[in-house]
Amino acid sequence: MLDFIIGKFNFWFYVILMAVGLFAMLAKRNLVKKLIGMNIFQTAIILFYVSIGVKKGNVHVPIIVGGHGHEGELIQAADYLNPLPHVLMLTAIVVSIATTGVALAIIIMIYRRYNTLNEDEIIEIRQKQLEAEV
Amino acid sequence: MIWQLDFLFLILVLICALAAINIKDLLSAVIILGAFSFFMCLLWAEMGAVDVAFTEAAVATSVCTILFVGAIIKTTRRSKD
């Protein structure tokens, strides 16, 4: 039973972290708070992917031991961590920063036009503007 | 890959996430998000993903926090929730 919990509790924490991010994205009315929730959500998913490549026991990080000058030695795959999830998630982290930057630029534009960051107030102002146009 | 250390970092990450979405002041929330990213970086270094940890420490912890702080200086700190 204890082995089962030790083998699985990391995944449960990732799910809880993802649920926190999803709740912040759906329930909070402030736009910056929604963006913070999106960041937490993304980080939880990246964490899940990186944890797939982990191997327990006596393994090295994915850098060849000895480096240059040890060409003749045989490299065993079981001695090194799985490098592929690391590579893919490196790309995902950098793309997530680009997404955050564009979202923050749009938030600044919204604040310049409506002078508030609260979603309900923005919808109210927008409805008043539409009624005034009609 | 020591599971006790893993558990400690995951608890700290979860506390940081809950504090970041519940605090009223946006600037404090963003600084706590920076702490969240830093604990995440420690977690990745502990898992053996050193390149991901470097990228997180260089990009998410610094650049993301700077972008958020710049946006909050241009807009407002106050938040109702």
Add this chain to the structure above:
Amino acid sequence: MKVIILIFVILSGGLLIYGTMDMPAWGDPQSPANSYVSPRYIEEAYAKTETPNIVSAVLADYRGYDTMGETTVIFTAALVCAFLLRKNSDEDEDKS
């Protein structure tokens, strides 16, 4: 409204936790992700690319075009930020 969202989030989280019961245990060296594609990369990366760091070898040599496309994404994001945040002089004159 908040109660509905909370119930939805707890339900989806419970579904995902139920899904983790069939996952291989955390850090299992024999799991499918660790035993099919990655051994080939680990064994051949140093002989083929002369780079001791396997992550750098895969990122810059095996997936070089992918990394080039990523820089295009960053460039587009920077361009969008610059266009959104520039001071539009015509608009300012209209307001004042």
